[in-house]
Amino acid sequence: MTDDVAVGRIERIIDTEMRGLQAMRAGLGNGLASAFLECIHAIEASGGAVVVTGMGKSGHIGSKIAATLASTGTHAHFVHPAEAGHGDLGMIAPRDVVLALSWSGEAPELANIITYTRRFGITLIAITSRPESALGRAADIGLFLPAAEEACPNGLAPTTSTTMQLVAGDALAVLLLERRGFSAHDFSRYHPGGKLGAQLLTAGQLMHKGNELPLIAQGATLSQGIVEMTSKRFGIAAVVDAAGNLTGVLTDGDLRRAFQQGFQDMAVEMAMGRRPQTVTEDVMAAEVLARMNDARITCMFVVEGQKPVGVVHIHDLLRAGVA
Structure with a gap:
C-alpha cells in the first residue's frame, strides 16, 4: 500500500465514523433526545451510583464512560460482566442505575447483570443498536443508537459503533455535570495530578x-x-x-x-x-x-x-x- 493510498484509507475511515455520528445527531429528532433526557432524570433521581458494564470493545468504552462520569461528579464505577456472576454483583446496590453497553444487545455475559437488575428492581439503561435484542427488551430505558457502517473494511471490528457509544456516554456525563453546576473548582478535586492538576491549582x-x-x-x-x-x-x-x-x-x-x-x-x-x-x-x-x-x-x-x-x-x- 502506497502512502497516498494509506492517506485515502484514513480519510475513508474518518468519513465513515462521521456518518455514524451524523446519523446519531439526526436520531435526536426521532426519539433519541427524549431517551437521553429520560436517562438523565433516572440517574439524578436514583441517589445511587451509575454502574457501567459491557463486554469486549463495548466494555472498554464502558470503562472510559465510568471514568468520565466519576471525574465529573457522578458517582460511577465499572463492573465487568464476566466477573459479575462470581461475586461482583455485590457491587450493584438497590439505588444504583446500571448502564449496559452492547451494540448487538445479545452479549451472553450480560445475562447475570440483566437478571439481577430485574430481580431487585434496579434501573437498567441500555446503549445498543437493537431495540428488539435481549438487552433492549429488558431495559427500563433504551438509548437505541442508529445502525451504522463499521469503518473496518470487513464490517466486523467495532469502530464506528464504539465511537457512537463513546459519544453517547460523553453526552450523558456532560449533561449531568452541567445540570449539577459542576465547576472547574469541583473538577480540580478529582484531578490533582499531572499538567491538568497543575492548571487547576488556585x-x-x-x-x-x-x-x-x-x-x-x-x-x-x-x-x-x-x-x-x-x-x-x-x-x-x-x-x-x-x-x-x-x-x-x-x-x-x-x-x-x-x-x-x-x-x-x-x-x-x-x-x-x-x-x-x-x-x-x-x-x-x-x-x-x-x-x-x-x-x-x-x-x-x-x-x-x-x-x-x-x-x-x-x-x-x-x-x-x-x-
Missing part, C-alpha cells in the same frame, strides 16, 4: 504570603521601596494605605523611569502604578498565567477585598507545571 495555593509579601506604606520613600523590593526578590511591591488597602504597585519598571528622570528620593506614590493587576485566591492557576501573559507582567498580587494577602510570580506557575 492562586491561593501558589501565592507567597506573610513575611514573604512585599509591602510598602504610602508615604514611604523610593529608597525604602527599593530595599523592600530587593529583600523580597519579586521585583515588585504593593503600596498600601493606613487601612492596609492596595492603592498601587511599585515595579522595577517604575524605578527605571524614576532614574531616567533624574532620581530623587520621593514618596513611592509619586512613582507607583495606580492600576495594579490582581486576582482572588480562588482563581485557577491557568487563568492567572493567562492574565499575566495578557498584561505582560511577571507578578500578580492576590487580594481579599482590597487588601493584598499574597503574591504569585510566574516562576511559581512554571515550577508547578502550569505553563
Whole structure:
C-alpha cells in the first residue's frame, strides 16, 4: 500500500465514523433526545451510583464512560460482566442505575447483570443498536443508537459503533455535570495530578504570603521601596494605605523611569502604578498565567477585598507545571 493510498484509507475511515455520528445527531429528532433526557432524570433521581458494564470493545468504552462520569461528579464505577456472576454483583446496590453497553444487545455475559437488575428492581439503561435484542427488551430505558457502517473494511471490528457509544456516554456525563453546576473548582478535586492538576491549582495555593509579601506604606520613600523590593526578590511591591488597602504597585519598571528622570528620593506614590493587576485566591492557576501573559507582567498580587494577602510570580506557575 502506497502512502497516498494509506492517506485515502484514513480519510475513508474518518468519513465513515462521521456518518455514524451524523446519523446519531439526526436520531435526536426521532426519539433519541427524549431517551437521553429520560436517562438523565433516572440517574439524578436514583441517589445511587451509575454502574457501567459491557463486554469486549463495548466494555472498554464502558470503562472510559465510568471514568468520565466519576471525574465529573457522578458517582460511577465499572463492573465487568464476566466477573459479575462470581461475586461482583455485590457491587450493584438497590439505588444504583446500571448502564449496559452492547451494540448487538445479545452479549451472553450480560445475562447475570440483566437478571439481577430485574430481580431487585434496579434501573437498567441500555446503549445498543437493537431495540428488539435481549438487552433492549429488558431495559427500563433504551438509548437505541442508529445502525451504522463499521469503518473496518470487513464490517466486523467495532469502530464506528464504539465511537457512537463513546459519544453517547460523553453526552450523558456532560449533561449531568452541567445540570449539577459542576465547576472547574469541583473538577480540580478529582484531578490533582499531572499538567491538568497543575492548571487547576488556585492562586491561593501558589501565592507567597506573610513575611514573604512585599509591602510598602504610602508615604514611604523610593529608597525604602527599593530595599523592600530587593529583600523580597519579586521585583515588585504593593503600596498600601493606613487601612492596609492596595492603592498601587511599585515595579522595577517604575524605578527605571524614576532614574531616567533624574532620581530623587520621593514618596513611592509619586512613582507607583495606580492600576495594579490582581486576582482572588480562588482563581485557577491557568487563568492567572493567562492574565499575566495578557498584561505582560511577571507578578500578580492576590487580594481579599482590597487588601493584598499574597503574591504569585510566574516562576511559581512554571515550577508547578502550569505553563
